[in-house]
Amino acid sequence: MNWFAQNISTAIGKKLLMAVTGFGFVGFILMHLAGNLSFYFGKDAFLKYVETLHTLDPIIVVVELVLLALAVIHVSTGTILFFQNRRARTTRYAVNKTAGGRTIGSRTMPYTGFLILLFVILHLSQFHFIDHAVQTPWDAAVDTFNNGLFALIYMAAVILVGIHIRHGFWSLFQTLGLNNEKYMPLIQTIGIVIAVAAAVGFFFVPVYIRAVI
Amino acid sequence: MTLESKIPAGPLQDKWDRHRFELKLVNPANKKKFNIIVVGTGLAGASAAATLAELGYNVKNFCIQDSPRRAHSIAAQGGINAAKNYANDGDSIWRLFYDTVKGGDFRAREANVYRLAQLSVNIIDQCVAQGVPFAREYGGLLDNRSFGGAQVSRTFYAKGQTGQQLLLGAYSSLMRQVNAGKVEILPRREMLDVVLVDGKARGIVVRNLVTGELESHSAHAVVLATGGYGNAYFLSTNAMSSNVTAAYRCYKKGAHFANPCFTQIHPTCIPVHGTYQSKLTLMSESLRNDGRVWVPKEPGDNRPPGQIPESERDYYLERKYPSFGNLVPRDVASRNAKEQCDMGKGVGETGLAVYLDFADAIARDGRDVIAGKYGNLFEMYEKITGEDPYQTPMKIYPAVHYTMGGLWVDYNLMTTIDGLFALGEANFSDHGANRLGASALMQGLADGYFIIPYTIGGYLAGTKLPEVDASAPEFAESRSQIQSQVDKLLSVSGKRTVADFHRTLGNILWDYCGIAKEEESLKKAKQMIAELRAEFWENVTVPGDAADFNQALENAGRVADFMEFGELMVTDALERKESCGCHFNTAYQTEDHEALRDDDNYCHVSVWQYTGADSDPVLHTEPLEFENVELTQRSYK
Amino acid sequence: MSTQTIDLTLKVWRQHKNNPRGSLETYPAKGISTDMSFLEMLDVVNEQLTAEGIEPIAFDHDCREGICGMCGAVVNGRAHGHMPETTLCQLHMRHFKNGDTIVIEPWRARAFPVIKDLVVDRNALDKIIQAGGYISINAGGPQDGNAIPVPRDNAEKAFNAAACIGCGACVAACPNASAMLFAGAKISHLALLPQGRPEAKKRALSMVRAMDTLGFGNCSNEAECEAECPKGISIREIARMNREFIKAALS
Ligand SMILES: Cc1cc2nc3c(=O)[nH]c(=O)nc-3n(C[C@H](O)[C@H](O)[C@H](O)COP(=O)(O)OP(=O)(O)OC[C@H]3O[C@@H](n4cnc5c(N)ncnc54)[C@H](O)[C@@H]3O)c2cc1C
Ligand code: HEM
Ligand code: HEM
Numbered sequence A: 001m002n003w004f005a006q007n008i009s010t011a012i013g014k015k016l017l018m019a020v021t022g023f024g025f026v027g028f029i030l031m032h033l034a035g036n037l038s039f040y041f042g043k044d045a046f047l048k049y050v051e052t053l054h055t056l057d058p059i060i061v062v063v064e065l066v067l068l069a070l071a072v073i074h075v076s077t078g079t080i081l082f083f084q085n086r087r088a089r090t091t092r093y094a095v096n097k098t099a100g101g102r103t104i105g106s107r108t109m110p111y112t113g114f115l116i117l118l119f120v121i122l123h124l125s126q127f128h129f130i131d132h133a134v135q136t137p138w139d140a141a142v143d144t145f146n147n148g149l150f151a152l153i154y155m156a157a158v159i160l161v162g163i164h165i166r167h168g169f170w171s172l173f174q175t176l177g178l179n180n181e182k183y184m185p186l187i188q189t190i191g192i193v194i195a196v197a198a199a200v201g202f203f204f205v206p207v208y209i210r211a212v213i
Numbered sequence B: 001m002t003l004e005s006k007i008p009a010g011p012l013q014d015k016w017d018r019h020r021f022e023l024k025l026v027n028p029a030n031k032k033k034f035n036i037i038v039v040g041t042g043l044a045g046a047s048a049a050a051t052l053a054e055l056g057y058n059v060k061n062f063c064i065q066d067s068p069r070r071a072h073s074i075a076a077q078g079g080i081n082a083a084k085n086y087a088n089d090g091d092s093i094w095r096l097f098y099d100t101v102k103g104g105d106f107r108a109r110e111a112n113v114y115r116l117a118q119l120s121v122n123i124i125d126q127c128v129a130q131g132v133p134f135a136r137e138y139g140g141l142l143d144n145r146s147f148g149g150a151q152v153s154r155t156f157y158a159k160g161q162t163g164q165q166l167l168l169g170a171y172s173s174l175m176r177q178v179n180a181g182k183v184e185i186l187p188r189r190e191m192l193d194v195v196l197v198d199g200k201a202r203g204i205v206v207r208n209l210v211t212g213e214l215e216s217h218s219a220h221a222v223v224l225a226t227g228g229y230g231n232a233y234f235l236s237t238n239a240m241s242s243n244v245t246a247a248y249r250c251y252k253k254g255a256h257f258a259n260p261c262f263t264q265i266h267p268t269c270i271p272v273h274g275t276y277q278s279k280l281t282l283m284s285e286s287l288r289n290d291g292r293v294w295v296p297k298e299p300g301d302n303r304p305p306g307q308i309p310e311s312e313r314d315y316y317l318e319r320k321y322p323s324f325g326n327l328v329p330r331d332v333a334s335r336n337a338k339e340q341c342d343m344g345k346g347v348g349e350t351g352l353a354v355y356l357d358f359a360d361a362i363a364r365d366g367r368d369v370i371a372g373k374y375g376n377l378f379e380m381y382e383k384i385t386g387e388d389p390y391q392t393p394m395k396i397y398p399a400v401h402y403t404m405g406g407l408w409v410d411y412n413l414m415t416t417i418d419g420l421f422a423l424g425e426a427n428f429s430d431h432g433a434n435r436l437g438a439s440a441l442m443q444g445l446a447d448g449y450f451i452i453p454y455t456i457g458g459y460l461a462g463t464k465l466p467e468v469d470a471s472a473p474e475f476a477e478s479r480s481q482i483q484s485q486v487d488k489l490l491s492v493s494g495k496r497t498v499a500d501f502h503r504t505l506g507n508i509l510w511d512y513c514g515i516a517k518e519e520e521s522l523k524k525a526k527q528m529i530a531e532l533r534a535e536f537w538e539n540v541t542v543p544g545d546a547a548d549f550n551q552a553l554e555n556a557g558r559v560a561d562f563m564e565f566g567e568l569m570v571t572d573a574l575e576r577k578e579s580c581g582c583h584f585n586t587a588y589q590t591e592d593h594e595a596l597r598d599d600d601n602y603c604h605v606s607v608w609q610y611t612g613a614d615s616d617p618v619l620h621t622e623p624l625e626f627e628n629v630e631l632t633q634r635s636y637k
Numbered sequence C: 001m002s003t004q005t006i007d008l009t010l011k012v013w014r015q016h017k018n019n020p021r022g023s024l025e026t027y028p029a030k031g032i033s034t035d036m037s038f039l040e041m042l043d044v045v046n047e048q049l050t051a052e053g054i055e056p057i058a059f060d061h062d063c064r065e066g067i068c069g070m071c072g073a074v075v076n077g078r079a080h081g082h083m084p085e086t087t088l089c090q091l092h093m094r095h096f097k098n099g100d101t102i103v104i105e106p107w108r109a110r111a112f113p114v115i116k117d118l119v120v121d122r123n124a125l126d127k128i129i130q131a132g133g134y135i136s137i138n139a140g141g142p143q144d145g146n147a148i149p150v151p152r153d154n155a156e157k158a159f160n161a162a163a164c165i166g167c168g169a170c171v172a173a174c175p176n177a178s179a180m181l182f183a184g185a186k187i188s189h190l191a192l193l194p195q196g197r198p199e200a201k202k203r204a205l206s207m208v209r210a211m212d213t214l215g216f217g218n219c220s221n222e223a224e225c226e227a228e229c230p231k232g233i234s235i236r237e238i239a240r241m242n243r244e245f246i247k248a249a250l251s
């Protein structure tokens, strides 16, 4: 186990943790998005989907635990990296311009990440840690998005998720060493598609819910 | 004193083998008891330091730059020769030997050159094994090209960055030894003196360029690999820190200096464009394969090149040398460019340039073909000059490039000071009066990887060397001498900056001791340098203080040495009353304006002994004997 | 391209014994020829400063032809200035305009402490190489250079990676002061050649660890290094290093 600790704590090791957990998140987001699309087919369709999902309960518990673990790793490693990286440059530049390498996404990873974390906590308190006997997920959505402020928070959050994934997706392949001239453009494109799909797909759920109620 | 070249007896081919057998060996277990100082981390220094450490010696390795990887060897572009005959075009050790001796206009030692040609083969193997990414053919084997007028393809290369890749190879071996604890790297140190104890080199004094502290380092032997002194001319293709200081201070301590006036001037450099200019950039001479050199026929014609009709252009190389045309050797091309400019036909704002025109080549082969061959050179040219060589002809002019002269060494690469060895461009050894393209890298690595590791063993095993450490009085004495020079430099507080003096010195040497020399002007130059030197010590201004990172002070010390050394160059040029290779005295030329040697009187190495600040140096000569080649006269008509 | 002269205002980082925390100082640079290189411009300013009794600006430089990697400063927020694939010594003043203000700062990274003014200590880069950036062979009798063919494509890729001049601009430009491009270039160069394979595993592990202990930051794939590298080294070399590292760690 020593070799593992030694290697995982290196610059590349920590990045690998980010990449693997980030990859897991992207997978979750895609599934979550797919599920949430059923919102757009109305209450009945959505609840039917939730019901079917519940038949998988034991698996879901596992998934939840895995997600939790990923989150702990992703967030704590991200935090360590953030502070280490700040420390690596003790004096800042008086003038600092980009040479064109960075993007909005890459610049803001820790910040979008942190905001996403806050959002997820809020989100879980509104959707997950509720009494499901009293409130169906549909009710939870209706209750939440009824409030214009929450609707706006959700809409803003999913844009942040899109931005985080826009950089995160190709970046994780780079981290895993999968960058070559042939495939990178494709990976970049897929990343953008996922980022846009997630942002747009989630964005209109609050809009839709507010429209139907 | 007599100069003992220690050339082994026997047939040429067997000399090195025989010598290696006869050299005493240091017992492997004893090697770790010897400390060796290597000054310089260029190809010669880095390869020597790494190899000596591999053998088990403890090595301290010094350089001026912040990292050993930045030594000036990094800038070599073209390639490195080796008699591998991979191209199957008739090359052999003997041919490389012959070409080098002939190229040097018969002013180098046969035995040394033959050994160099022999070792050239091992160098390539060594470098490949180190991971040097030489150019390769599609089949995966090493590619060769022909270079510098050679008739065989024996030059190995890595794009236009051969020196860089070879140096990084040597540097990586060096870093491996640092990791193994066998080499200590001391960067940002400038060697200012060699310290002799009982007549033997036992250490050096260096200035720590960060703190200004003078440090003493003792050892059992000192290896100098400090490069060439082309910067005496102020403008040259050398790096800014290239200097004569290390070698010159050894000269002052008793290491004799050989052929100081043998300077190679490269014909294709980007011309000077202003007084602020700090260095000259080399453009590979391969450009002359397709470019045509010309000037306007009328002196003072300053129309843009495009407006000068064919009939008013003088393609002077093609006119004067119909069979070689634009491909005449470096010295011939350089001399002719200067001649045209002296006649007032030079072009550009300064009038010190000639055109190198690719219009015909582009029309013949198409832009793509030319771009394929020279694209990166054209880009470099455009980056520096802001002109596009696809549109307007390049402007080129000769520039100081390499110094064949250096510390005199015997066959073991030992100077006239026992225990002080000189390698690479810092010694005078293998190139005679003119170095062939792609041969300096070869020599530096041969010296470092394959010669010094043996010969230093012979010295150490055969010499009584009592323990000496840096507390010996000789070190203190040397430090106080250096300190007083440093203090003096800082206290003059005159009006002219160091760079200004350096520029003036450079102009004198370039005008009077450059491409073409004349007795009268040499005498004048000697006088001028002496005066400049006197003014320097009265009117130089060196800001800052001694106990600090102080680049002005560093330069001041180097320029002070260049001035003294400049006089020695002129003295040597005056003494050699013949023309040979790059040394061209207009009084000695053939009808075709070729260098006219005087083999009866000057077939020797001129070796100068320092006798004091105010007395003339004493000349010794080492006669050169040619048993294996016939002395011939070059002709490029 | 005709020569012009321009007037500039320099704001230069000055830091030395007597000013240990450092500060930006303003100097005029008048009558600068557009044919000068950036370093020649500094030479001229230094001559003026010397004449005025001000200590000249310390800056590192040597070859002045873009190959030794000694020069470098951050000019108006850009490592080696704003021209692509250009070292500071090869940056020419024709790329500036009359009246420009130019802010010149040293490489900034915890691993590169300032020695004086624009001069920094880049010893850490040598230390990374010492950790394994070599092939362990002694001078002596290696086999013939042509004994192991190297596919031309690999030789070329290895060359491209080996073109790194060790200037440290990648570290200076990286928002995290990471040395991944530098280390990636060396690991890739050697990993691509058959001669480098026997030690590939050890090399990747120990060079990466060295990078950490020397105080460099971590890569977050911002690609600023690639955009500033004067030799056009690609972040694909970082990916290759990651691959080598993963392979090594897992086997
Ligand atoms: C632009 C250019 C292109 C060239 N192209 C080719 C080519 O294609 N093929 C070829 O064969 N040759 C070429 N040459 C020539 C060749 O590069 C040099 O002759 C050779 O590299 C010299 O190597 P060296 O090891 O002797 O010295 P250098 O590489 O000059 O190293 C000198 C070392 O000594 C150190 N040093 C110097 N003085 C001191 C001091 N006082 N104290 C401490 N350390 C000191 C320096 O820091 C440095 O480490 C070229 C030269 C130039 C200028
Ligand atoms: C939906 C949730 C999230 C997804 C899909 C996600 C995805 C990713 C991905 C794919 C990466 C790229 C990994 C790499 O470059 O190798 C990444 C990086 C990062 N994530 Fe997240 N992440 C999420 C949430 C978070 C949260 C909650 C934080 C928290 C604080 C965070 C902080 C970061 C940081 C700082 C990085 C950059 C690490 C670096 O490159 O140095 N992320 N994320
Ligand atoms: C408009 C947007 C969204 C809606 C309507 C929505 C809706 C839901 C619903 C209905 C659940 C199920 C609650 C449960 O049964 O436990 C849920 C769970 C969850 N959502 Fe969202 N979600 C949205 C956006 C997001 C985003 C952007 C993220 C992540 C960044 C996210 C992360 C989660 C997580 C982690 C869970 C818990 C999963 C689990 O317990 O298995 N959601 N969401």
Ligand code: SF4
Binding pocket: C163, C164, C165, C166, C167, C168, C169, C170, C171, C181, C182, C185, C225, C228, C229, C230, C231, C232, C233
């Ligand atoms: S990778 Fe590029 S920027 Fe970094 S040190 Fe090498 S040459 Fe300089």
Ligand code: FES
Binding pocket: C060, C061, C062, C063, C064, C065, C066, C067, C068, C069, C070, C071, C072, C087, C088, C089, C090
């Ligand atoms: S001075 Fe050598 S790269 Fe700029």
